[in-house]
Amino acid sequence: MYKVTRVLDLHDPDDELTTAMAVKRLRSAADASPAIATLVAPTLPGVRNGGDLLVHLQFREHDDWLRSRSAIDEATSDSSVRSLRSVEYIGATGDRAGRRSWSPQVYRTLLLNVEDSASPEQLHHFERATLAMPQHIQAIGAWQLSRVVHVEGGSRYTHVWEQEFSDLADLHCAYMFHPIHWGLVDRWFDPECPDQIIADRVCHSFCASTAPLIDAVEATNPHARAR
Amino acid sequence: MTTDTIYVVDRVLVRSGHAREFIDAYLDQYVPRATARGLVLDRLLMTPPVWDDDEEHVVTATWTVEGPKEWWAAAVAARHDPTASDWWRSMEPMVIERTRTTEAEPAAVERMSRV
Numbered sequence: 383m384y385k386v387t388r389v390l391d392l393h394d395p396d397d398e399l400t401t402a403m404a405v406k407r408l409r410s411a412a413d414a415s416p417a418i419a420t421l422v423a424p425t426l427p428g429v430r431n432g433g434d435l436l437v438h439l440q441f442r443e444h445d446d447w448l449r450s451r452s453a454i455d456e457a458t459s460d461s462s463v464r465s466l467r468s469v470e471y472i473g474a475t476g477d478r479a480g481r482r483s484w485s486p487q488v489y490r491t492l493l494l495n496v497e498d499s500a501s502p503e504q505l506h507h508f509e510r511a512t513l514a515m516p517q518h519i520q521a522i523g524a525w526q527l528s529r530v531v532h533v534e535g536g537s538r539y540t541h542v543w544e545q546e547f548s549d550l551a552d553l554h555c556a557y558m559f560h561p562i563h564w565g566l567v568d569r570w571f572d573p574e575c576p577d578q579i580i581a582d583r584v585c586h587s588f589c590a591s592t593a594p595l596i597d598a599v600e601a602t603n604p605h606a607r608a609r
Numbered sequence: 610m611t612t613d614t615i616y617v618v619d620r621v622l623v624r625s626g627h628a629r630e631f632i633d634a635y636l637d638q639y640v641p642r643a644t645a646r647g648l649v650l651d652r653l654l655m656t657p658p659v660w661d662d663d664e665e666h667v668v669t670a671t672w673t674v675e676g677p678k679e680w681w682a683a684a685v686a687a688r689h690d691p692t693a694s695d696w697w698r699s700m701e702p703m704v705i706e707r708t709r710t711t712e713a714e715p716a717a718v719e720r721m722s723r724v
Contacts, residue, residue: 430685518722559677559724564615564684565711573694574687575709582688 383473383597384441385528386454387491387542389433389535389587393464395424400462401434408437411457415450417441419597421489423589428554432587433467436491440473440597467535467585469493471542473597474528478509480516481596483523486546488553489591492584493530493539494571500579508570508579512543515567521556523547524596539585544596553588613721615680616712617648617672627703628655628666635670639696646690647683648672665705677724680711 395401405422412420419440425432437458441447447470458466473479496505509527516522524546530539547553557563569577571584623631632655640650651671657664674680687693697707713721 556724558681561677561713561718561721564677564680565713568684569709569711572684572687572709573691574697576707577709 384444384447384470385473385542385597386437386439386441386447386468386470387493388437388454388458389467389493389585390435390437390458391464391466392434392462394462395434397462404435404460404462407460408435408457411453412437412439414453415439415441416446417450419595421589421591421595423489423591425587425589426488426550428550429588430586431583432585436489436587436589438489438491438595440595465535467493467537467539468533469530469539469542470532471528471530474526478513478528479524479526479596481524481546481594482516482520483546483548484594485548486523486591486594487549488547488588489595490545490547490553490586490588492543492586493537494541494543494584495538495581496540496579497581504570504577504579508567509541511562511567511570515557515560515562518562519557519560521547521552523552524594526596537585538581546591546594546596550588613676613717614714615674615676616651617674617680618710618712619668619670619672619707620710621668621670621700621707622705623666623668624703624705625665626662628664628668629660631666631700631703632668634700635668639693642690642692642696643672643683643687646686646693647679648674677721 392401401424405424408422412422417439421438423436425434425436513527516525522545526544528542530542533539569575571580572578573582644650649672651673654669656667674683
């Protein structure tokens with residue numbers, strides 16, 4: 383699956399009419415594309431560096447995206463858009479993705495940048511620990527850790543860490559407050575910690591979602607240990 | 610301390626002859642800002658406990674916060690305060706190596722995991 387995520391910052395996100403028009407225009411462009419799954423939605427309060435609108439498209443093939451790209455480019459470069467960040471990636475499979483729930487209400491994506499100076503061992507440890515989170519946090523309904531193949535918009539991102547939750551409390555409490563998060567995984571993000579390999583600033587974005595979006599190929603045993 | 614207490618522990622191996630200078634800088638420069646971000650300095654220890662300029666020293670600072678919400682508040686504040694990582698960078702000539710770990714009492718782990 384070839385996936386595209388665009389994070390849009392608007393000139394005036396408090397202008398509800400303009401925002402609604404932007405969402406409508408983006409949804410039309412997404413629906414007209416050959417994407418097999420789409421999500422266009424305003425981000426929810428609490429995002430950090432997460433933009434005002436989230437656009438997510440999934441294509442069976444890279445060529446499908448290339449054929450529709452100009453229309454999406456046009457829709458995401460409207461005068462209401464102040465800036466955009468875009469990542470393209472191949473949705474990870476195998477033990478890098480999983481699903482245990484089919485009724486999400488919240489889609490969350492974290493765009494992050496592993497510094498070039500990180501060793502392969504550090505990168506492996508970070509990825510392994512991140513993928514262990516669903517084993518400990520049952521509130522994660524679906525997850526996928528993918529590596530970015532193309533980025534635009536002035537920020538450098540190397541990874542996309544996606545999850546689905548049944549509600550915001552699962553994201554804000556179960557996910558954020560679990561010890562595996564603050565006691566293990568965050569060390570790679572902490573600029574004060576010598577283990578840090580993730581450059582600031584991450585893009586922590588989430589929005590409402592009413593359908594499963596993460597393309598985990600098959601349900602993963604939630605008790606299986608991520609490798 | 611409560612059973613929800615989270616401990617942030619810095620262990621710093623300081624070059625011989627620099628222990629006093631490092632500790633003074635830690636107390637004068639680092640501690641006030643970390644405290645302002647919501648961390649509470651529980652204790653600051655050194656070993657060997659002797660001012661011997663021929664010896665390397667391990668300095669261990671243990672900070673506490675009362676729960677994950679407070680931990681995140683302090684962490685996010687630090688990420689918006691580049692002086693924290695800048696301070697550590699300025700100490701590099703005195704530091705051989707260091708670690709930072711986030712810890713909890715074993716008896717608290719199961720309850721902390723039920724969030």
